[in-house]
Amino acid sequence: MKSNKLPFVALAALTVFIAGCASSSSYENAGKTSTSLQETAFNIDKGQAQIDTTLLALSDLVNAPNQNIKPQFKKFESAVEKLDSLSKDVSKQALAMQAEGAAYFHQWDTDLAKIQNEHIRSRSTERKNVVAARFDRVRASYVQAKDAFVPFMSRLSDVRTALSADLTGEGLTSVKSVADQAKVDAVPLREALHELSSDFRVLGISLSSSSQ
Numbered sequence: 001m002k003s004n005k006l007p008f009v010a011l012a013a014l015t016v017f018i019a020g021c022a023s024s025s026s027y028e029n030a031g032k033t034s035t036s037l038q039e040t041a042f043n044i045d046k047g048q049a050q051i052d053t054t055l056l057a058l059s060d061l062v063n064a065p066n067q068n069i070k071p072q073f074k075k076f077e078s079a080v081e082k083l084d085s086l087s088k089d090v091s092k093q094a095l096a097m098q099a100e101g102a103a104y105f106h107q108w109d110t111d112l113a114k115i116q117n118e119h120i121r122s123r124s125t126e127r128k129n130v131v132a133a134r135f136d137r138v139r140a141s142y143v144q145a146k147d148a149f150v151p152f153m154s155r156l157s158d159v160r161t162a163l164s165a166d167l168t169g170e171g172l173t174s175v176k177s178v179a180d181q182a183k184v185d186a187v188p189l190r191e192a193l194h195e196l197s198s199d200f201r202v203l204g205i206s207l208s209s210s211s212q
Helices: 010-023 027-061 070-091 094-115 118-165 169-206
Strands: none
Touching: 027 118, 027 169, 070 118, 070 169, 094 118, 118 169
16 A cells, blocks of 8 residues: 555644644643643554554464454454554644644744844744754654555555455465565564654653743
């Protein structure tokens, strides 16, 4: 399956972060956004657990099929559908992230221009640059995770489609090499998601009033 779907809930949280900050500069909103970002990091971690669940179901199906393999296939199919559903939900936020991100930093620049005190303006500019750099890091980590997620999801979808048409012993044999490659694909995917989760936490903590 060739797709630009986005991994899990990562991009949705970025949109929440930008929209929340753009709508108000209050520390209350920043605190709420910080909590949201750190909760998203936790959800990304749960997403990694779902990857493990999917691979376990796939391995059980391909390497240890029962006489009646339909229940095993249904378990695998359900796991794949959950991953697919998560990616579809997040993909809807892609365009919104770009627009809201530009608006957020544009507003910050506008506010900076209103500050008369040079020292405060300079420190606020430094702060904006730090946040922008952290935002860019999360965005870069997201791209890396997406690039790792696409081939992984594609192989799982191919296996599901093939077995939907040929749920037999011979059908299982025909997809075994692809299933094995999915396990290989999962290695860089886990690493990318781990980095993405970490970057979300760093960004979230940086917006928390308790961390200042």
